[in-house]
Amino acid sequence: MDAAVVEVLQQATSQDPTILKPAEQTLKQWETERGFYTALYNVFSNHSLTINVRWMAIVCFKNGVDKYWRKNAPNAIADDEKEFLRQRLITNFEEPVNQLAVQLAALISKIARYDCPREWRSLIPTLLDVIRGQNPLAQHRALLILHHVVKCLASKRLAADRRLFQELTISVFSFILNVWNTYTESFLIMASNGADTNQIQEALEKALLLLRILRTLIVNGFNKLSESHDAMSFLEIVFERARTCLECRKTLISRGIQMDVCDKFIIHLTKVLLGVLEMHPFCYVELIPTSLEFSVFYCFTETGQALAFEKFVIQCLNLMKGILSSTYYKPAKVLEETKDPLTLRANQLRQEFFTPETLTEICSRLVTHYFLLTPAELELWDTDPESFVVDGGGGESWKYSLRPCTECLFAVILHHFVEVLVPFLVELMQRHHQPIDPNNLHAILVKDAVYNAVGLAAFDLYDEVNFDQWFSTTLKEELKIRSNNYRIIRRRVCWLIGRWTSVKLSTELRPELYKLMVEVLSPEEDLGVRLAASDALKLAIDDFQFNPEEFSPYLEPAFSLLFSLLKEVKECDTKMYVLYVLSFMIERTGSEINPHVGALSSYLPALWQESEEHDMLRCAIISTLVHLEKALGPESVVIEPLVVGAIALSCDVNQNYHVYLLEDGLRLWLALLENALAPTPAIMELAKNLPDVLEKSFEHLKLCLFIVQAYIILSPQEFLSQRGAIIIETLRSLLGDLNSEGAAMAMTVFELCLCASPRQGVELIKPVLITIFENMYKEEEVMMTMTMYLSIVARILWFYKDIFIQVLSELTRKIGGNEAREEVVLGELIRIWVNRMPYISQLKRRKLLALALCSFLGADSPPSVLHYFPLIISNIVGTLNDITKFDDIRCENIGSLSISGQSSPPQYEDEEYGNKHEQRKKRLDFNDPLCGISLKDTLQNQLLTLRRLIGDNQFNQLMSTLYPEIDKELKLYISL
Incomplete structure (x- = not known):
C-alpha cells in the first residue's frame, strides 16, 4: 500500500x-x-x-x-x-527537518491526550531517557515532543485528568528543572566566553523548550504550589535568570549577535511569573516585593531601561498591573471585610512598596516618557494617518502593545492610589495647560502626554478640574492654532473633550462643542485630527443629556463633513468607524436627518460593492441601513434595491457571509417590512430564506418570528399561500426545543394567521392544534404560554366549532380514552381554562375567552362542563366588569378593544401614527370580528336559550350554584 x-x-x-x-x-x-x-x-x-x-x-x-x-x-x-x-x-528522534519535527510533536501530543498514561505508559519514560542521552538532535526532538505532550495533557479539565497531570508533574519537575539549569548555565557561560554562535543557539533553544515545559507544569501541575520546594525555588531563581540573561543579551548585541531566541527566553521567564500570579495568587504573595522591584527597575530607571526591550517592558508592566488588579488582593477600602491573612499580607506588601514618592515617580515616568508619541508613531501619522489612528488598539491590546499597556497600568494605579496621585496630576496639568510655542516639538509632545493622562483620569479629577472654564478658554483656543506641529495638540484636545463630555460639561456649552467639532472636521484639517473630532462628536451625541434640538443647526454641516470623510478614507477599519458615527447620528436625530441623507444613500451601493472582501465593513453598512430605514420611514423606498440585495446576501444561511452578517441582516429585514408601502415582488421573494433561517439559526428566533409576523400583517393571503405551510411546519418541529418565551412567540404567529386570514390560517395551523390542545391539557406551561394556548383554543371554538370537536376527539384518542371519555377530557380543559383565565390581564384576550365560554352554555353541554357553571359565569362576569363602561343610562361601550387591550385610537389611519407596520396592525385589530360582538348580549342570549331548552327548574338549579356576589353582578348586565 x-x-x-x-x-x-x-x-x-x-x-x-x-x-x-x-x-x-x-x-x-x-x-x-x-x-x-x-x-x-x-x-x-x-x-x-x-x-x-x-x-x-x-x-x-x-x-x-x-x-x-x-x-x-x-x-x-x-x-x-x-x-x-x-x-x-517513539523509536526515532532524529527527524532532520525542523518544521516536520514540530508537526510530529503535535501529532504525538494528540495521541497522548487520548492514551497517556493508561495505554501509553512508555511515552514519558522514553522521552526522559532520550533527554538524558548524549545525542544533541534526538535530545532536542525529545524536548520538543515533551513540550507538546505536557501542554496537551495540561489542557484536560476533568478532575481525574488533573490528578494524573499533578502526579506527572511531581514525578518529572525536579528532573526538568535540573536539566533546565544545566542548559541555562551552559548558554550563559558560552555567551560570556565568546563561544560559537551555533553552540550558543543550540543550548538556548533547549533551555527555552525546558522553560516552556516548566511553565506548563508549575502553572497547571500543582494543587498548592507553596508545598513544593522545587517549585518555589524555581520561581525565586526566575528573577535572577532574567537579570543575567538581559546582561548577556546586551553583551551579545555589542558583539553584533542578535538572537530572537534570547528575547523569547527572557519573555518566557516573565510569562512564568504572570501564569503563577494568575493561577496561584496566594502562593505568589511573598514574591510581590521582588516582582515590583524587578519591574520598576527595568521600566522606570535609566539603568534598567538600558538593558530592557519593548516586549519585556510590556510583560513587566503587566506584572505590576496583575499584582494591583488581582481580585484576590483586595484594595484597602474593602479590607475590613477580609479575614484571609494572605489577602491582608498582599495588601500590606503593596502599600509598603507603593510609597507616595514611588507612586509619583512611576506616574511621572509613565506620562513624560511612555505617553510621549515616538518618532516612529509621528512618521506613521505622516505617511499613513489611518493606520496611526487605528493602531491605538482595543480589547486586550494592553497585553501585547506598549501604549495601551502603559495607559492601562496608569488607570489601575490611579484607581488604587487616587488620594496620592490626584494632587500630582492637578499640579502636572497646571504646569502644562497653557498654549506653547508651536515650534517646540518636545514641549508639544509632553503637553500631549499630560492631556492624555488628564483624559484617562477624567472621572477621578471630577472635583478638581473646572472643565467648563478650561474648555471655554484654553482648549477652545488651542484648536485654532494652525501650526503643523500643533496638530498633535488639536487631535488630543478633540480626544480630551470627548472623554470629558460625559463627565463634566454643562449643557450650555454643548452647542459650542458642536460648533468646534464641525470646524475641526473641515477637509483642510489634518486627517488624524478629523478622525479624533468625529469620535468626540459621537461621544457628545451618545450622552444622555443630548438634545436633538440643540444639535439641529449643526446637523447638516456635521453630516456632510462626516460623509466627505467617509469617502476620503481608504482603510476598511476607518471607513467602518466613520460609518458607525454617521449611523449613530442618524439613530439619535431620527427623521430630522432625512433631508441630508440623499448623498449617503447614493454612495452606499458603491461602498457595498467595494466591501465584498470585508465582512465587518458590510456589517457596518447593514447597521447604517437599519438606522436609515427607520429614519426615512416610507421614503426609504429610494434605498429599497440596496436593502433587498443586502438582506438577500446576509440572510442566506447557505452562504458563508451569513456567519458575520445574519443578525444585522435580520434587523434590516424587519425594518424594511415595517416601512414597506406595499408587498413588492422583491420583498416577497426574500421570504424564501425564512424557513432555513428559522431552522438553522436558533439564536435569532425572536427576530425571525417578528419578521414572519410582519409578513403576515403586510400581505397575509400571498405570504401564507407561498410560505405558510413550510413556516408552520418548521415552527411545529421546533416547539419541543423552545423555552416558554419562544413557544409564546410561535403561538403569536399561529394566532396572527387566524386573525389575518381566518379560513386560510385555520387550515394551515390544523397540524399544530393537537399539540396546542395537548400542552394546554397537561397544565404544565407558564402563564405566558398558557395565555396563548387558551387564546388559540378559544378562537377555534368560537369561529370553527367543527374543528374544535375534531381536535378534541383526536386528543381523547391520544390520551387513550374512548368515545365515553371525550366529555371528561373536555371537562378537564374547562377546569384548566376557568382556573387560569383570572390571571390574564389583556382585555381583548379575556373577551375572546369569555365569548368562547358562552358557547359552552348550551343544552348539549355535557355534565362535566356544566359542573363548572359557577366558575364559567364568574369569569364571564369578571370580564364584563373589566371591559364595560357605564354612562348615566348604564350603556355598554366595548366596541373598540385593540389587541393590546386598549382602545383603538381614532387616528390609526393617520399617516403620522407609527410606521406602516404599526398602522397595518391597528387596522387588523380594528377589523377583528370580536370588536363588533357584544359579550353582554351574547351571554344573555345564551342563558335565555339554555333556560328555554332545559326548563325553568333545571335552569334555576344551575343559577342557585352561583356565588351571591356574582349573581348580584350578573343581574346588572342581563335580565332573565
Whole structure:
C-alpha cells in the first residue's frame, strides 16, 4: 500500500485542481481502511522522500487521529494498529527537518491526550531517557515532543485528568528543572566566553523548550504550589535568570549577535511569573516585593531601561498591573471585610512598596516618557494617518502593545492610589495647560502626554478640574492654532473633550462643542485630527443629556463633513468607524436627518460593492441601513434595491457571509417590512430564506418570528399561500426545543394567521392544534404560554366549532380514552381554562375567552362542563366588569378593544401614527370580528336559550350554584 499512498500524497500536493481533487477524494476514502495510518507512518518516517509528501502524510495522520483514534469513534482505528503506531512513533528522534519535527510533536501530543498514561505508559519514560542521552538532535526532538505532550495533557479539565497531570508533574519537575539549569548555565557561560554562535543557539533553544515545559507544569501541575520546594525555588531563581540573561543579551548585541531566541527566553521567564500570579495568587504573595522591584527597575530607571526591550517592558508592566488588579488582593477600602491573612499580607506588601514618592515617580515616568508619541508613531501619522489612528488598539491590546499597556497600568494605579496621585496630576496639568510655542516639538509632545493622562483620569479629577472654564478658554483656543506641529495638540484636545463630555460639561456649552467639532472636521484639517473630532462628536451625541434640538443647526454641516470623510478614507477599519458615527447620528436625530441623507444613500451601493472582501465593513453598512430605514420611514423606498440585495446576501444561511452578517441582516429585514408601502415582488421573494433561517439559526428566533409576523400583517393571503405551510411546519418541529418565551412567540404567529386570514390560517395551523390542545391539557406551561394556548383554543371554538370537536376527539384518542371519555377530557380543559383565565390581564384576550365560554352554555353541554357553571359565569362576569363602561343610562361601550387591550385610537389611519407596520396592525385589530360582538348580549342570549331548552327548574338549579356576589353582578348586565 505504501507506494500507492506515496503516489496519491504526491498528487495531493499538486497545484492543479484536476489532480488535487481526485487525490483528496482517494485519501478521504482510505481514512477508514485498515493499515492506512501505518502506511502514512512509513511515508513520513522515510527521510528520502520529498518534504512536501512527508508533510502531507503527517497532516493526514493528524486528521485521522482527530476523527478515528477514540475507542468509541465510528470507524475507529484498530487497537493492534494503534499499539504498533504508538511503539514506532517513539523509536526515532532524529527527524532532520525542523518544521516536520514540530508537526510530529503535535501529532504525538494528540495521541497522548487520548492514551497517556493508561495505554501509553512508555511515552514519558522514553522521552526522559532520550533527554538524558548524549545525542544533541534526538535530545532536542525529545524536548520538543515533551513540550507538546505536557501542554496537551495540561489542557484536560476533568478532575481525574488533573490528578494524573499533578502526579506527572511531581514525578518529572525536579528532573526538568535540573536539566533546565544545566542548559541555562551552559548558554550563559558560552555567551560570556565568546563561544560559537551555533553552540550558543543550540543550548538556548533547549533551555527555552525546558522553560516552556516548566511553565506548563508549575502553572497547571500543582494543587498548592507553596508545598513544593522545587517549585518555589524555581520561581525565586526566575528573577535572577532574567537579570543575567538581559546582561548577556546586551553583551551579545555589542558583539553584533542578535538572537530572537534570547528575547523569547527572557519573555518566557516573565510569562512564568504572570501564569503563577494568575493561577496561584496566594502562593505568589511573598514574591510581590521582588516582582515590583524587578519591574520598576527595568521600566522606570535609566539603568534598567538600558538593558530592557519593548516586549519585556510590556510583560513587566503587566506584572505590576496583575499584582494591583488581582481580585484576590483586595484594595484597602474593602479590607475590613477580609479575614484571609494572605489577602491582608498582599495588601500590606503593596502599600509598603507603593510609597507616595514611588507612586509619583512611576506616574511621572509613565506620562513624560511612555505617553510621549515616538518618532516612529509621528512618521506613521505622516505617511499613513489611518493606520496611526487605528493602531491605538482595543480589547486586550494592553497585553501585547506598549501604549495601551502603559495607559492601562496608569488607570489601575490611579484607581488604587487616587488620594496620592490626584494632587500630582492637578499640579502636572497646571504646569502644562497653557498654549506653547508651536515650534517646540518636545514641549508639544509632553503637553500631549499630560492631556492624555488628564483624559484617562477624567472621572477621578471630577472635583478638581473646572472643565467648563478650561474648555471655554484654553482648549477652545488651542484648536485654532494652525501650526503643523500643533496638530498633535488639536487631535488630543478633540480626544480630551470627548472623554470629558460625559463627565463634566454643562449643557450650555454643548452647542459650542458642536460648533468646534464641525470646524475641526473641515477637509483642510489634518486627517488624524478629523478622525479624533468625529469620535468626540459621537461621544457628545451618545450622552444622555443630548438634545436633538440643540444639535439641529449643526446637523447638516456635521453630516456632510462626516460623509466627505467617509469617502476620503481608504482603510476598511476607518471607513467602518466613520460609518458607525454617521449611523449613530442618524439613530439619535431620527427623521430630522432625512433631508441630508440623499448623498449617503447614493454612495452606499458603491461602498457595498467595494466591501465584498470585508465582512465587518458590510456589517457596518447593514447597521447604517437599519438606522436609515427607520429614519426615512416610507421614503426609504429610494434605498429599497440596496436593502433587498443586502438582506438577500446576509440572510442566506447557505452562504458563508451569513456567519458575520445574519443578525444585522435580520434587523434590516424587519425594518424594511415595517416601512414597506406595499408587498413588492422583491420583498416577497426574500421570504424564501425564512424557513432555513428559522431552522438553522436558533439564536435569532425572536427576530425571525417578528419578521414572519410582519409578513403576515403586510400581505397575509400571498405570504401564507407561498410560505405558510413550510413556516408552520418548521415552527411545529421546533416547539419541543423552545423555552416558554419562544413557544409564546410561535403561538403569536399561529394566532396572527387566524386573525389575518381566518379560513386560510385555520387550515394551515390544523397540524399544530393537537399539540396546542395537548400542552394546554397537561397544565404544565407558564402563564405566558398558557395565555396563548387558551387564546388559540378559544378562537377555534368560537369561529370553527367543527374543528374544535375534531381536535378534541383526536386528543381523547391520544390520551387513550374512548368515545365515553371525550366529555371528561373536555371537562378537564374547562377546569384548566376557568382556573387560569383570572390571571390574564389583556382585555381583548379575556373577551375572546369569555365569548368562547358562552358557547359552552348550551343544552348539549355535557355534565362535566356544566359542573363548572359557577366558575364559567364568574369569569364571564369578571370580564364584563373589566371591559364595560357605564354612562348615566348604564350603556355598554366595548366596541373598540385593540389587541393590546386598549382602545383603538381614532387616528390609526393617520399617516403620522407609527410606521406602516404599526398602522397595518391597528387596522387588523380594528377589523377583528370580536370588536363588533357584544359579550353582554351574547351571554344573555345564551342563558335565555339554555333556560328555554332545559326548563325553568333545571335552569334555576344551575343559577342557585352561583356565588351571591356574582349573581348580584350578573343581574346588572342581563335580565332573565
